[in-house]
Amino acid sequence: MIFIGLAMSFSSLQDTTKTQNKFSEKIWKNPRKGKVLIAVICVLILSFLIFGLVGYYFTKTGILNEIAIGAIILGLGMFGFLKAAIEMFENHRIDKNS
Numbered sequence: 001m002i003f004i005g006l007a008m009s010f011s012s013l014q015d016t017t018k019t020q021n022k023f024s025e026k027i028w029k030n031p032r033k034g035k036v037l038i039a040v041i042c043v044l045i046l047s048f049l050i051f052g053l054v055g056y057y058f059t060k061t062g063i064l065n066e067i068a069i070g071a072i073i074l075g076l077g078m079f080g081f082l083k084a085a086i087e088m089f090e091n092h093r094i095d096k097n098s
Contacts, residue, residue, distance in 0.1 A: 001070025005077030012080035016087035028092035038089060041082050048075030 019025040027033045048071045055068030090096070 001067070002073045005070070005074035007077070008074070009077040009080035012083045014084055016084055017091050019088070019092065024088075025092065028088050029094050031093050031095050034089040034093060038082070038085055041078065041085055045075050045078045045082060048072070048078065 019028060027037055052068045052071030052073075052075060055064055056072065059065045059068060
């Protein structure tokens, strides 16, 4: 989980003026779908952080403590992914770029 969080944080380095495939282009061009996806990403970040912090607080040793640390790092790493998603949404939405 730590390495996945680290890899997700590097997603903020991608070129947000281009889409990777037609599926993501359909999502980011539609204002409603883009807002829903950004909201889902925010809920995921909040869920990982809450799960990680509660798990870290209540477990002192063992595998659950390590999973909690991994969840915290994954949640923090997803902030870079959220930043890239917001930039993609702003660069590709039809109602603002007409």
